[in-house]
Amino acid sequence: MTDPGTPPPAIRPARASDDTVLGELDRATWSTLHSVQPRPMPPYGPFFDEKHPPEGYLVAEVNTMDKANKRDGELRVAGYVRVVPPSSLACNQHVRQIQGISVADWARGRGVGRALLRAAADEARRQGAVRITLRVLGHNTPARRLYESEGYVVEGVLPGELFLAGRYVDDVLMGRSL
Secondary structure, eight states: OOOTTSOOOEEEEOOGGGHHHHHHHHHHTOOTTTOOSOOOOSSOOOSOBTTBOGGGEEEEEEEOOBTTTTBOOOEEEEEEEEEEOSSSOGGGTTEEEEEEEEEOGGGTTTTHHHHHHHHHHHHHHHTTOSEEEEEEETTOHHHHHHHHHTTOEEEEEEEEEEEETTEEEEEEEEEEEO
């Protein structure tokens, strides 16, 4: 639950200068609950690259308000979402796909994930999309609940599609109209 006294996260487009902080966030939040990639190991490469430029990302910042002194703190990066066309095919350019969302552990429960999902939908609309989709691991119940609460529905399940941490895991396809 979001604390009613907590200011909502600010969402902005990613900048090239976010590379280090987003890379650190990505590594800190890595988990078999949501990642299909192996655990990142040093030496770490850049977060942004030719296939993953800053233009595909939105960043959430949270004001680290000092409640005791009732004054604003600094803005701190709390999460990101990647929202991009699902392919380069002209026939599905009306769709945008969330291809990654991450929220810092310290920022959970502050509405960051929900704000990022809503901003992704807004950005998809701004780009002319009429649908938005995503994929989620079948065992990631917290994420699935959040997506469902934002209007995403299961549109398909690929049973046992992935082998992660010694077990087969479903790949769940979700989407919604914009």
